[in-house]
Amino acid sequence: MMTGKQRLEKEVTLELRNKYIGPSCKLFYRDDPLKILRASGTYMYDEKGHRYLDCINNVCHVGHCNPYVVSAAMQQMAVLNTNSRFLHDNLVLYAERLLTFFPKELCVCFFVNSGSEANDLALRMARTHTGKKDVITLDHAYHGHVSSLIDISPYKFNHPGGEGQADWVHVAPVADVYRGKYTDKDYSLEELSEKYADEVKQLCDKATKKSGGVCLFVAESMQSCGGQIVYPPGYLRQVYKHVRAAGGLCLADEVQVGFGRVGSHMWAFQTQGDDIVPDIVTLGKPMGNGHPISAVITTREVADSFGATGMEYFNTFGGNPVSAAIADAVLDVIENEKLRENATMIGSYLKQEFNSMKQKHGIIGDVRGQGMFLGVDLVKNRKTREPATAEAAYINKRLKEQYVLLSCDGPSRNVLKFKPPLVFSLNDAKELLEKLDNIMTEMEVAECEVNDAAKSTLNGTVNSHHKSQISNGHCSDIQVKV
Amino acid sequence: MMTGKQRLEKEVTLELRNKYIGPSCKLFYRDDPLKILRASGTYMYDEKGHRYLDCINNVCHVGHCNPYVVSAAMQQMAVLNTNSRFLHDNLVLYAERLLTFFPKELCVCFFVNSGSEANDLALRMARTHTGKKDVITLDHAYHGHVSSLIDISPYKFNHPGGEGQADWVHVAPVADVYRGKYTDKDYSLEELSEKYADEVKQLCDKATKKSGGVCLFVAESMQSCGGQIVYPPGYLRQVYKHVRAAGGLCLADEVQVGFGRVGSHMWAFQTQGDDIVPDIVTLGKPMGNGHPISAVITTREVADSFGATGMEYFNTFGGNPVSAAIADAVLDVIENEKLRENATMIGSYLKQEFNSMKQKHGIIGDVRGQGMFLGVDLVKNRKTREPATAEAAYINKRLKEQYVLLSCDGPSRNVLKFKPPLVFSLNDAKELLEKLDNIMTEMEVAECEVNDAAKSTLNGTVNSHHKSQISNGHCSDIQVKV
Known part of the structure; x- marks a missing residue:
């Protein structure tokens, strides 16, 4: 057929x-x-x-249609595909393997179906952990299609059909050194990094004054919809410092740029330095080579805060044995085929x-x-x-x-x-x-x-x-x- | 492996x-x-x-692990799995087939990955179409795990970790004739239907007074998390009348109860009468027999209002050829195996x-x-x-x-x-x-x-x-x- x-x-x-x-x-x-x-x-x-x-x-x-991945999918689909309320080796072994690619602080996984579900869950976690609401996002950013993410995606809310900017959302200029607010015509990369990070700091100060602090700074580790933007060296280091000083968490959205796309590293945030450790990382698109699987990776502290509320998080399809088998096969291919x-x-x-x-x-x-x-x-x-x-x-x-x-x-x-x-x-x-x-x-x-x-x-x-x-x-x- | x-x-x-x-x-x-x-x-x-x-x-x-469905998945996975920005027969033929199971007014599909994504999209559409915000939901209802749906799920917001009820959310007592606000101890089914529908009417009046009208009435067509609740005959007919009089749309959440689960009909809302036509229906869980695929079905008017904003809706995995092939195979089995x-x-x-x-x-x-x-x-x-x-x-x-x-x-x-x-x-x-x-x-x-x-x-x-x-x-x- x-x-x-x-x-x-x-x-x-x-x-x-x-x-x-x-x-x-x-x-x-x-x-x-x-x-x-x-x-x-x-x-x-x-x-x-x-x-x-x-x-x-x-x-x-x-x-x-990578045959190795298709084969892994076929084998698992024929045997078992059920939800993660049952124990299954695929889920835990994949989680263990995936985490080896992250700094040790990032040690807990949540599996979902799409980048949008991942970013929404990350936002919920940040709200719970910090008790704050204000989010700092970058101009032209896109983080997903569900309501909560359109709110933090200037690529959507500032465009046709968008409802504009909510009062708890703060938009920082994207650190685009070629055609952003500050460019390499006037500044060195080092200066640009500082100037763009200072813009985030100003928003942190504004949010702190307005509502007592920041919940979350969210950014793709390289910005795709904004026009393939690479931030100047040191940018995330300074931004994370400012955001954390204001009580906020830092989310690296790796939905588009993760899983080795940048070559030198598995995750694009790593190109900004080995010391750069986000509080939450979201994964998506390439994770299942087309199969709907995505994830949120976070610290023990953030996961425990979220768990401590007592509210269960259940995702019908997230982390099922088929999704996990496929995602595992994708890692195999990335490694085996270099x-x-x-x-x-x-x-x-x-x-x-x-x-x-x-x-x-x-x-x-x-x-x-x-x-x-x-x-x-x-x-x-x-x-x-x-x-x-x-x-x-x-x-x-x-x-x-x-x-x-x-x-x-x-x-x-x-x-x-x-x-x-x-x-x-x-x-x-x-x-x-x-x-x-x-x-x-x-x-x-x-x-x-x-x-x-x-x-x-x-x-x-x-x-x-x-x-x-x-x-x-x-x-x-x-x-x-x- | x-x-x-x-x-x-x-x-x-x-x-x-x-x-x-x-x-x-x-x-x-x-x-x-x-x-x-x-x-x-x-x-x-x-x-x-x-x-x-x-x-x-x-x-x-x-x-x-239905072998017919697994086989359909395998065949399509080996050949093509890409997004719906390319034309593909599987998508349009499945949409055409799926719509034959609905009243003719429900004639447009959006494909997504999960019931949560479907209900979130439905909510966005209702907001756009009505220009209103207030939502009427039933007590004990659960409509999904993303932020926007926890807001309209008393099963979540009234429980541990929940943040309580937002001012734009109105909770009607669920029409549970056995242990609800009104029961069959005191009333006939006909009276119960009217009494529970009147509760929704009162909320419509309240919302209209407060904010000029209602955006959406949302209910599973039979309520699952509430304890397998079957509404009394005539309930949805009266509710839909009240909600529409207040300018609202009616959403039938068929994520758990759809696709023939109720036997007599393909969709549980149909058990309330052939004249019952929701403005939006959401589908999920069983649609792909475990594969993440879900959908929003709506009227031309609602789809066009949403389209008229100019905001694109793109769902990376939604409606891809593999998902569509699997969903189509599920329909085959439902029909062939009666x-x-x-x-x-x-x-x-x-x-x-x-x-x-x-x-x-x-x-x-x-x-x-x-x-x-x-x-x-x-x-x-x-x-x-x-x-x-x-x-x-x-x-x-x-x-x-x-x-x-x-x-x-x-x-x-x-x-x-x-x-x-x-x-x-x-x-x-x-x-x-x-x-x-x-x-x-x-x-x-x-x-x-x-x-x-x-x-x-x-x-x-x-x-x-x-x-x-x-x-x-x-x-x-x-x-x-x-």
């Missing part, structure tokens, strides 16, 4: 989708959405058999090549990130750093036409966002680079053509951006249609 | 569990928890190979036999429910209906010793709660009945023995409860140790 064969014509699928699925649920590439029938490794295949290179599925972490090492190697190569492309293409303003978490920030003008939003959308569309799936994000949607399965290979990297390079070249040629035409017929002024492209040798008399 | 074999001694599993899993996560049978290694149909097997009859797993709906018919047949037989046992055992105060959703309300005294809480716990423990898993619930935890997989057979029913009957007899014998001893040595008074047992012929000179 489910052999990856098409059962409906694509138009019919789309029609039924529009008819039966809530209109709030958006499709990728809305003008011409993709119908994917099967996937393997880093490739997805549409109904016509076209192979797409997947640079965006940060859930299918160890590769689409996927962190692969993330580091391929990520470094890509970053180096993106930086080489930056020499060639004026549209590339900044290249950032590490491992399989990279961002290419596109600008109209390197000096002003004006976001090249339309250009990013165009590049994304052209890449899709050439069977490469990438996405744009950030407040101005001008950041090309790279977050593929960790099995992304050198050949995959070369394919992405070559196609991206060609598209940028095409764009420059087309623009120059327009400019040349404008110059000859209208005697128009060539702006500095175009000049820089010309100076890079991409204009003159080349005549290519795009 | 995962072949249902034990990997750790039970004591070690328990030790690791206590060490690594949050103390808020409770085990069944805390004094001597069960370690289950495998399960099939209605049976679960512990590490010693003991076979337990499962009368409580309302998630493994079509039988533990499980609704089985629920009706076995449920009727059990109810009839429980009622026969009631003639024999004074401890049985009330037998209620239908299909595979039955409750046996235990009393110390039939006249006062004083809950037999300790006795219920004892029976539950004794059943476990005899390899039958049942549970106790209700505000006084005196209701034996029967909610097994729908494949529960006639032989399973006979096993449950025989063991339950024997245990009740044992208890009566033991009590009479104590009484007889008391009579002969202390010349003590025999209370009416014991008299009724004696009159049932279970005392006299029988000398059995229990």
